[in-house]
Amino acid sequence: MDRYLITGFSGFVSRHFLEFLEGLQKRVSVLGLDLVQPDFGSHRLGHIQLGFEKVDLLDRERLEKIIFKFQPNFILHLASYSSVAFSWVNPVLSFMNNTNIFLNVLEAVRSANSRIRILSVGSSEEYGDLLGRKKMFHEEDILCPVSPYAVARVSQEMLSKVYVKGFGLDIVLTRSFNHIGPGQKETFVVASFAKRLVEMKKSGSSFSKLMTGDTSLIRDFVDVRDVVRAYDALLKKGRGGEIYNICSGTGYSLAEIIRQMASILEMQVITEMDKKLIRPSDNRMIIGSNEKMLRDIGWEPKISMKKSLEDVIHYWNQIDR
C-alpha cells in the first residue's frame, strides 16, 4: 500500500490531490502535515487511511520523528507561502516558509536514511523576466527570478539538485504554473476576480467596476485537477533529479480571464487599475511548454479554461449563498 506524506495538507492543492487519490479506488495511506487543521469534514474518503499532524516544518526534530514513524514512500511537498505579493511585504517569512522548510524536509529524509521519493514543487516564477527574449519557457532555460518568492523557489530547486547528486536523495522537481480551480483562496488573482464578480452579480448592479492590478500581465493557468494528476504521475514515473513544467502551454491575459468570466456570468464589467496592486518588479508574460511532461510522462492537461472558469464561478456562487 502506497504511503503518502503530504505537507501543506490543509491547502487547496492537497484537497484536490485527495479527491484524485480517492478517484483511483486503490487503498492508500496518507499522513497530512500543516500549520492549521484541514477543513475536510465533508469529504468521504473510502479508500484513504488518513492521518493528520499539526506541525511547523521549521521544527526539524519533530519532522524527523514523524517521517521515521510514518515511513512514507512518497512525500508530496505542497507546503509553501506561495504568494508573490506577500513575499514583497515580508521577504524573510516568505523565504523561510519556502526554502528553509524544504531544506528541513530534505534533512529529515537524509537522516531517515531511507528511499523516499520526494516531489519538490517549484514555480513558473523561477523563470523570471525574459520578456522579449522568450515566448515560452522550457525546463532548460536560464532562470532570472525577480521576486523574493521566486528566489526562494530557485533556492529550493538548487538544494534539490545538490541533495540528489551529493546525497543520493530521490527527488523529482516541478515548475508549476499558475493554478486555477474551485476552492482556491481569494488571495490568488482569478479567485479574487471570480469572488467579486459573483458578489456584484448578486447585488444586481447593472454597472460593475472591478479594481485590478495590471491586467495586461499574461499567465499560463492550469487547472488544479490537472495539476494533481501530474503530481501523482511524477511521484510514480518521474525521473529523479529532473525538472518538469506543469502548465497548459497557453497564455491568457488577466483582462481576457475577466472578459470570459463576465461572459459566463452575463455581466458588463469595466476594470480600473489600482496602483497599490502593482508590484515592484513583475514578469510581463509567463507561458510554459509542457512538451516534456507529454513526452516523458504521458501527461497533458484535460480541462479547458472555460470549464475551469465555470467551476470557479460555481464555487463562489455556492460559498456566497
Next chain:
Amino acid sequence: MDRYLITGFSGFVSRHFLEFLEGLQKRVSVLGLDLVQPDFGSHRLGHIQLGFEKVDLLDRERLEKIIFKFQPNFILHLASYSSVAFSWVNPVLSFMNNTNIFLNVLEAVRSANSRIRILSVGSSEEYGDLLGRKKMFHEEDILCPVSPYAVARVSQEMLSKVYVKGFGLDIVLTRSFNHIGPGQKETFVVASFAKRLVEMKKSGSSFSKLMTGDTSLIRDFVDVRDVVRAYDALLKKGRGGEIYNICSGTGYSLAEIIRQMASILEMQVITEMDKKLIRPSDNRMIIGSNEKMLRDIGWEPKISMKKSLEDVIHYWNQIDR
C-alpha cells in the same frame, strides 16, 4: 568620516581589512559585529574609532536597532560559514548562516530606509562544476552550484539582485575566490598544509608524509591583503547591482602549492590521499577572470603566490613557537 559596519568582524578577512583601513591614514569609524569576541588586542588602531557588538545576525530585531543607531554608510558583510566541507556535514546551519543572515541584513537596511552601500561577498564556488566546458569563469557565466554552501551563496546573490531592483537597495556583489594569507584558520586547505608542514619541519623528521584530500583540484588563490583592498575599492567605486570576481586569474593545483611550500621550507614531502577528506561532489578546477575588476575598478592583485606562501609559513612558524 566614513562609517563601516563589518559583519563577521572577528574573522581573518576583517582583521586584514582593519589593517588596510589603518594604512589609509584617514579617520574612520568602524562597528564590528560577530558571534565571538575579536582577538585584536595587539593591534594599534590610531585612525580607527572602533566599536564591537556581540550579536547573532539571525536576531533581526537587534540587528535593526544596531544599524539604526550606528548609521553606517558602508556595510561590509563578511559573516559566513564559508566552509564547503562543513556545508556537507550540516547543510541547514550552513544555509542559515549564509543566506538567512544575509537576508536579515538586507531587511534591516530596508527597514532603516537609508542609503547604505552594502558589499555582498559571494564565492567562486557559485560557478560550480563546469569542467571541460570552461577554462576560466567570468561574471556573466551560468551558475551550477554543486554543494550546499554554493547554493547558499547563489541564493544570497539572487536576493541581492531582487533587493536592488525591487527595493532600490545599493548593493555591490563579489564572487571571491579562495583566500590565502597569514592568520587564516587551519580549517582552510592551504593553512592546514602550512601548519602541518611547519610542525614536521620543527620535529626534524627527514621523511615527511602529508595526509591530504584530492590534491589534483585546481583553485585560484588570491591573497587576503589583495582581497581587502578590492573590497574597499568596491564599496567606494563599484556599480550597484554588479557582480565582480575577486581572484588572481591563475590556477594552482593543491599538489603544486604543497611543492612550493616544501621548497620554501627546504623539506622533502610526500602526500597520501585520505578518502575521508574527499567530498561528495567537488569542482575539479576553479579559475576566475579578474578583467572586470581591472577594467571597471582599476584593481589587480599585487602579491605573488611565493610571497603569500612565505608569509603563511612565517605566520605558522610564529604561532607554533
